[in-house]
Amino acid sequence: MNYHWNWKIFWDLTPEGSGTYLHTLLVGLLWTLATALAAWVIALVLGVIVGVIRTTPRKWAGRFCNGYVELFRNIPLLVQMFLWFFVIPELLSKHLGDAIKHMPPPWASYVPAVLCLGFFTSARVAEQVRAGIQALPRGQRMAGTALGLTLPQTYRHVILPMTFRIILPPLTSEFLNIIKNSSVALTIGVVELTAAARAMQEFSFQVFEAFTGATILYILTNILVIYGMRWVERRVAIPGFIGPAVQAGGH
Amino acid sequence: MFGQFDFGVITRNLPYLIKVGMAFTIELTILVIVLGIVFGTLLAMMRLSSIKVLSAFATAYINLMRSVPLVLVIFWFYFLVPYIGAWIIRSPTPVRVGAFLSSVITYSMFEAAYYAEIMRAGIQSIPRGQVWAGYALGLNYWQTTARIVLPQAFRNMVPILLTQTIVMFQDTSLVYVLSITDFLGAASKIAERDGRYVEMYIFAAVVYFVICVVISFLVRRLQRRIAIIR
Numbered sequence: 342m343n344y345h346w347n348w349k350i351f352w353d354l355t356p357e358g359s360g361t362y363l364h365t366l367l368v369g370l371l372w373t374l375a376t377a378l379a380a381w382v383i384a385l386v387l388g389v390i391v392g393v394i395r396t397t398p399r400k401w402a403g404r405f406c407n408g409y410v411e412l413f414r415n416i417p418l419l420v421q422m423f424l425w426f427f428v429i430p431e432l433l434s435k436h437l438g439d440a441i442k443h444m445p446p447p448w449a450s451y452v453p454a455v456l457c458l459g460f461f462t463s464a465r466v467a468e469q470v471r472a473g474i475q476a477l478p479r480g481q482r483m484a485g486t487a488l489g490l491t492l493p494q495t496y497r498h499v500i501l502p503m504t505f506r507i508i509l510p511p512l513t514s515e516f517l518n519i520i521k522n523s524s525v526a527l528t529i530g531v532v533e534l535t536a537a538a539r540a541m542q543e544f545s546f547q548v549f550e551a552f553t554g555a556t557i558l559y560i561l562t563n564i565l566v567i568y569g570m571r572w573v574e575r576r577v578a579i580p581g582f583i584g585p586a587v588q589a590g591g592h
Numbered sequence: 593m594f595g596q597f598d599f600g601v602i603t604r605n606l607p608y609l610i611k612v613g614m615a616f617t618i619e620l621t622i623l624v625i626v627l628g629i630v631f632g633t634l635l636a637m638m639r640l641s642s643i644k645v646l647s648a649f650a651t652a653y654i655n656l657m658r659s660v661p662l663v664l665v666i667f668w669f670y671f672l673v674p675y676i677g678a679w680i681i682r683s684p685t686p687v688r689v690g691a692f693l694s695s696v697i698t699y700s701m702f703e704a705a706y707y708a709e710i711m712r713a714g715i716q717s718i719p720r721g722q723v724w725a726g727y728a729l730g731l732n733y734w735q736t737t738a739r740i741v742l743p744q745a746f747r748n749m750v751p752i753l754l755t756q757t758i759v760m761f762q763d764t765s766l767v768y769v770l771s772i773t774d775f776l777g778a779a780s781k782i783a784e785r786d787g788r789y790v791e792m793y794i795f796a797a798v799v800y801f802v803i804c805v806v807i808s809f810l811v812r813r814l815q816r817r818i819a820i821i822r
Contacts, residue, residue, distance in 0.1 A: 344675060415804035416797045417762035420776060424797060427789040517659075524661035528768065535664045548671045556660050556668075563659040 350547045351554060362541045363554070369537025370558050372447075376454055376523040376533060381516060383459025388466025393496060395467065396474045406467070413464035418525050421461055425453040426529040447531070454526035462519050469515065473508035474500055506577055513570040517563055534558060601788045602795045605778075613778030614799075620695055620774065621761045627700035628760070629753070632707025637737065639712055650708070657705035662766055669698035670770055691772045695764075703760050710752050714745030751815040758804050758811075765800075775799070 351363040359365065391406045413421070430438040442449065477500060485495030527536035538555035542548045602609075638650035657665065673694050677687030689697075718741050726736035746753075765776040773781065776796055783792035 411805065412801070415758075415762075415801045415808070417765040417776070417800055419765045419768060420793065420797050420800060423780070423789075423793045427783075428793050431790045521659075521661035524663040525766070527663065535661060535667070538664070539667065542667075542671075552664065552668050552671070555664055556656075559660045559664070560656070 344549065346550070347547055348550060350545050350550050353545065355541075356544055362545060362551070365537050365541055366534065366551075366554050366558060369532060369534040369555070370562070372451075372531060372537075373520060373523050373533040374562070376451065376458065376526055376531060377516075377520045379455045380458035380462060380523070381519055383455070384462035384466050384515075384519065387460065387463035389470055391463065392467035392470025392474070393501075395471045397492065410464045410467050413461050414468075418457075418461055418522055419528060422454065422457050422525055422529055425457040426450065429453070450526070450530035454523070454529060454531050458519055458522055458526070461522070462515060465515055465518070466512065469508045469511045470504065473504040473511075476507060477503055503579070506579055509570065509574050509577070513567065516570075517566055520562060520566070521559070597791050598788065599791050599795075601782065601786055601791050605782050608782070609775065609778050612773055613775040616692070616773060616777075617761075617764050617775040620692070620699065620764050620767070621757075623696050624699040624703055624760060624764075625757055627696070628703035628707050629711075631700060631704035633711050633742065635704055635708035636711035636715060639708065640715060654705045654708050657702055658709075662702060662763055663769055665702045666695075666698050666766060666769055669701065670694055673697055691767075691770065695767050695770075695772060699760070699764065703756075706756055706760075707753065710749050710756060711745060713752075714749035715741055717748050718744050747818070750818065751811055754811045754814070755808070758807055761807075762800060762804065 351366075352361050354360065355362055355365055359368075391409055394402050394406045395410075397403065416424075430441045432438075433441070441452075444452065481499055481503065482495060485499040490498065523531075523533055524535040526533055527539070532540065534555050538551045541551040541554070545551065635650045635654060638646040639654065641647050641650075673689050674686035677683070677689055678685060681687065722740055722744075723736055726740045731739070764774060767774050768777050768780065771777070779792045779796040783789045
């Protein structure tokens, strides 16, 4: 092997004049986190609503929400990314579509990427919420009814507080997934961490240093999230209830 | 709403989409299932091994693969494989590796980490008493593993392995980042050539959706059948 290693490359200036290569990677990491966090808000709100509806006695609403989950789970994330970026602006009214396409540079790809990741992950969150609610002993729901609570009150004061604690571990892995999945946004032009590593590699020709840098940043982010969530879990834990790991494929 | 669109672009290019694009996607998926499960099972055995070095290596490998995005792993292997090839055949220059071989290696090595975690759960679901019973009958480690533990572990894990495989099938579309012509790559090449983004991407979404829904329906049926037998 005759690869020329140069670990000092991180402190070299980029030809774009925006700072050092390390700076490029860190800005990429910031965009990764900004994409993932904004999408996570959408995913949590929609996911909880859809997941809850799937456990209520309303049959037709439950079926609609099952369809919602199936739709977002059975189309590859990359295809969904293209649908949000290329297809949806064309299907809206001409005025609105043009307004979306002509947003200033980072936003024209950032907004579709956030929406795409948010909806994609909401289907997975909905699945965890449903599984969490169904894992509760059904006596809890009955006790709520027996106490004279209405259905919304039962959910608000009995079922959901328990469910959220139960599903914290699987939600942590969904959050890690959303951080990793945000790398797919590079295909529509978001310069997140992986794209930043690619840019560094193309400018500096130091392939393996660039990718090593990105890999280390991803691992550090992972470790921080895992420790942060463990701390939250300990804070809110109710003795005797541990999260069920819902076995679902994922990356 | 669809008046301005020309869905004829799909039928005109169907032979290319299927014979070139879908053929690549399906060949890649099948090879990766086989190689991924073989490597994944070996990794799971290493991780559960009493030999410290093996289990430390397997744990590190699995955690590394699971904490970085697939897109980054695709780039890693795309640049790394030519150097590894050169090292194996002692060539002074990096070896040229085809797009197909490069994707097979990448996805197998990545997917193996995910299959390994599933297989580990499968192996751990077999009561230890069965292993001791195997040793008591005079079987060695490999005989016990191959004849007693793994057959049962596979059977317990079939539904989850299949679910993971559906995810992997969807993720093969990410070879797009290397400009490889898989099914989505073929669709996007036509979309760019003819300016028919809406038609091609909706078609691609429908095709992936139908395939995945049908397979997950079959998986659920299989799951019910296994549940009855147990």
